[in-house]
Amino acid sequence: MNILNLRNNTLYNILRIIEREWKHLLANKLYLFTNSLSFIVQTFIYAFILNYLIPSLNYMQYYAIGMSVLTLWSFSMFTAWSVSGERQSGMVDYYLSLPIKKSEYVIGRMLGSTFRNLIYIAPFLIIILLIVGVPNIINLLLIIGILVIFGLGLSGFAITLGSLIKSVMVLDFLIGIIDIFMIRLSTIYYPESAMMFWMKLASRLNPLTHASDLLRYSTGVQQITNITYPVLYLIIFSVGLMTISLKLYISKLEGGKFS
């Protein structure tokens, strides 16, 4: 295959979109820095001190894993603003003029966003895994698998939100409300055993709970009796949202509703 053919290749096009997402991340160094600092302070000061007040579990380990899932969630929402922002700035017209199929563009964005977010949380995750430890290589593969599946689902969710909502102010409001309830009604900060009954019900339906619990299970921080349900839940959540976001984003691009 010569270079000309390679440039018309679907994979090449998708890789270019992924590269663009990565450059977008590097352009936001300040956001990276403040998030990293917040992560370190919350884990190594806040959770470390609170660990002494909570004798029933190793709260620092528990919190650190919750924070890595939370960071993945927060960073994925960046894609929603990016998609919505492009509609207001008129950048979509430019993207549509590129010699790339719409499906390649959307898949590239989704993969690029997921790849970018996973690269971002990788240093935190490495620090956490060094502290907590991983029992064996299978568990490490399980951690990577969970993060990739969940990351794809979150990117799909963010693209869906960004495609549906035109106004950045409305998007701010909606993400704020989703953030408030999704995070607090999950096991990111505390286990279900400490929750009230109605919170437990909400938590069972929350993908953040299942991602956090599976990561804790894989690192040996928390035991789960049956991992089939959370794994299946995350797969259904991710595949469902990826499909919805693909169809929605492409239909919006084709319908010219971005202009």
Added chain:
Amino acid sequence: MDIKNFFRFTYWIAILMVSYIIDLLIMANTLGNLIVGLNYLKFFSPGITLVSAFSASFILGRKINIEKENKFDFYLLSLPLKRLDFILGRALAGALQGLVYSFPLLITSFILIRLPNILEILIILFFIIVFSLSMTSLAIILATSIRGSRNFTLARSLVYLWLMFGSTIFYPIDIISNYFPNLVVYILQFNPMSFGVNILRSLLFQWQIQIQDMIGITIFTISIIFLGIFAYDRSVNK
């Protein structure tokens, strides 16, 4: 003007207020089921009340920073107002914003802890205004000394992390002193947010106010207000 602008973003104010109330009623309450030897819900409520006042005060700081970037402050200075009146007016607007913003959380604290008498309520309201004034002055210093909204956001994040996690908002100092060396306890106590939250807790729980907290908040407030006025005045004279 600043108060009117503040209420233009009602949706954003509503989100943050709901967020803080949820943090208190859901997060602190659930964590309270894990924490031993302390009613964490009651303990945390004065802390989150002052955090909300801090957030509102810093909204004004961000606005001043943007005005400076857009050279809008030249127009404001052309208004028929004395320089000092203008600066004090803005600082007081930030303080009032802090009070308004923290009001729902203060009411929640009253419900959770106890309903103080009229005199105590007036003292608490005055205290929150003074605290918010000091936080607004701190925001003004940062907003007028730092160029660019990104750098201001970074500075705000650093101050936020210090005030939130390096203070006694989340941790009771008497329990912490059992586990950590004195140096850690001093670092946590030597923080304007700790002075403020310790005093508010004392007022709400009817504990005796510690003299070091009173001295700390007084020195911090007076010095930061003067520094704020000086920084704003110097910034507009450039």
